[in-house]
Amino acid sequence: MLINIDLQANEPIYEQLKNQIMIRIARKELKPGDGLPSVRIFAADLGINLHTVNKAYQQLKQEGFILIHRQKGVVINPEIPSADGEYEEKLTRLLRPLIAESACRGMTEVEFTSFCRQLFHQLTEEGDEG
Amino acid sequence: MLINIDLQANEPIYEQLKNQIMIRIARKELKPGDGLPSVRIFAADLGINLHTVNKAYQQLKQEGFILIHRQKGVVINPEIPSADGEYEEKLTRLLRPLIAESACRGMTEVEFTSFCRQLFHQLTEEGDEG
DNA sequence: TTAACTGTTATATTTAAAGTATAACAGTTA
DNA sequence: TAACTGTTATACTTTAAATATAACAGTTAA
Secondary structure: OOOOOOOOOOOOHHHHHHHHHHHHHHOOOOOOOOEEOOHHHHHHHHOOOHHHHHHHHHHHHHOOOEEEEOOOEEEEOOOOOOOOHHHHHHHHHHHHHHHHHHHHOOOOHHHHHHHHHHHHHHHHHOOOOO | OOOOOOOOOOOOHHHHHHHHHHHHHHOOOOOOOOEEOOHHHHHHHHOOOHHHHHHHHHHHHHOOOEEEEOOOEEEEOOOOOOOOHHHHHHHHHHHHHHHHHHHHOOOOHHHHHHHHHHHHHHHHOOOOOO
16 A cells, blocks of 8 residues: 655645545555555555544445455445535535636636546546555 | 525635626636725625625625725736636636545546536526626 | 453533634725 | 724634543454
8 A cells, every 4th residue: 555645745645645546546556355454554555643543444345445344344335325416515615716817827628627637537547545 | 796605504605795796707707907896885895894805805805806905906817817827827726626626426527527628618608697 | 350442422622714703904985 | 083994913713623531332353
């Protein structure tokens, strides 16, 4: 698990952890059924507290990305819930300010969507680890 | 200035304010040279503190969206800085987690970019106020 | 059985950000 | 002079994030 955490960043550590794990699932560096470190091991590796890892795990579990078996450990969910109406609402809420600022700064619709397409590519096609 | 603020939301009030103003600039409901309420008036209208409005204004000024003349008030900047490398870095940092989660949830590149295109349209083409 | 490991829960504490409450200053305008 | 600007300063409360310990319940291997 090559995870980089920036302790100085504005973004909360547990959010960074969630994002890093989701990014690795998208890149297929983490595949369905793959295991994640225990909260204690992961916390020790990253030099952070056990509860911070646990908070990330609990939210990832709540959102359907991982399964937690009491003594078997943490595993990537083979059936991550598809994007539904609720998720699209969340996505809209988060994307709208980014699109607004980009438009204010002169980016066209084509420029913005091309930018997204390129990022999407990097996240799903790049790398040899998957 | 029809601005809606949700005092119960997780998103900080000054962030909501910044976003609402940027969205209205993108929609051309706010045009170059248009004035914004004074910090005191705006705060009173929204039922919040003067400093919260001031914080939003200071950041919008810092990012080039507004001009502040000491006694003349606050005005939409006619020359909002274009998207540069630094902005694209920020945009990448904010978009990557959204794209990763969308990919995990089965959205394709086409579906995601279409979603963005639609949102972009709503923000720049919709409404009669502009 | 014992020891070592899981996730989970509880409690207490520290730190930083967000927001509020007042107050004052300096400059402009009617 | 009075009323309005943005700005700055100080003090306070509330909340979220993160840490520090400790313990519990269940599993697994020695």
